[in-house]
Amino acid sequence: MYILIVEDEAKAAAHLKKGLAEVNIVTDVAKDGLQGLALAQTKEYDLIILDVMLPGIDGWEVVKRLRADGRNTPILMLTARDAVHDRVTGLQLGADDYLVKPFAFSELVARIQSLLRRGQVMQSDLLRVRTWR
Ligand code: CA
Numbered sequence: 001m002y003i004l005i006v007e008d009e010a011k012a013a014a015h016l017k018k019g020l021a022e023v024n025i026v027t028d029v030a031k032d033g034l035q036g037l038a039l040a041q042t043k044e045y046d047l048i049i050l051d052v053m054l055p056g057i058d059g060w061e062v063v064k065r066l067r068a069d070g071r072n073t074p075i076l077m078l079t080a081r082d083a084v085h086d087r088v089t090g091l092q093l094g095a096d097d098y099l100v101k102p103f104a105f106s107e108l109v110a111r112i113q114s115l116l117r118r119g120q121v122m123q124s125d126l127l128r129v130r131t132w133r
Contacts, residue, residue: 003027003112004045006036006062007078008054016049019105025112033057040066040073047115049108050095051078052086060093067094074115078103 003020005027007013013029020027028043030036033054040048040062048066052059059077066073077090077098087098096115099108 001025001046001116002044004030004036004039004043004048006030006033006040006048006054006059007051008032009051012051016108019108023109033059033062037062037065040071041069045073046119047074047076047112049076049078049112052090053080060089063090063093063095074119076108076111076115 001024003025005013005016005020007016007029008031010031013031017027017029028039028045030039033056035056036048036050036054037057039045050059050062054062057065063075063077066075075095075097077095078101079086079090079098080101090098096118097111099111
């Protein structure tokens with residue numbers, strides 16, 4: 001499994017990378033929106049963990065551009081505030097799920113697993129449709 005972490009706070013990014021490595025997940029870290037967008041457009045990630053508040057372009061703009069680009073990599077957004085507006089904006093722009101900071105690491109891992117399962121179901125449905133035709 002290969003995940004992109006887009007998070008400008010170095011400590012938080014290092015904590016995520018270390019925690020995910022412990023559950024055998026390989027990660028790349030991008031420190032701002034533009035770097036995250038560039039990596040997401042050139043590499044094939046299984047999932048993207050995307051902070052909303054980023055220097056350069058924010059997380060919402062990253063989601064918007066990736067989806068406009070036809071990339072449908074699952075995106076889990078990290079929002080700093082538990083504001084309905086923030087969550088709705090992210091989901092409307094094409095994010096798949098969100099977590100409000102601060103969150104328990106176990107919840108993050110559970111959300112990642114849930115998103116990846118959803119993706120696998122969709123892929124097997126696609127295969128089934130193809131077989132029928
Ligand atoms: Ca941030």
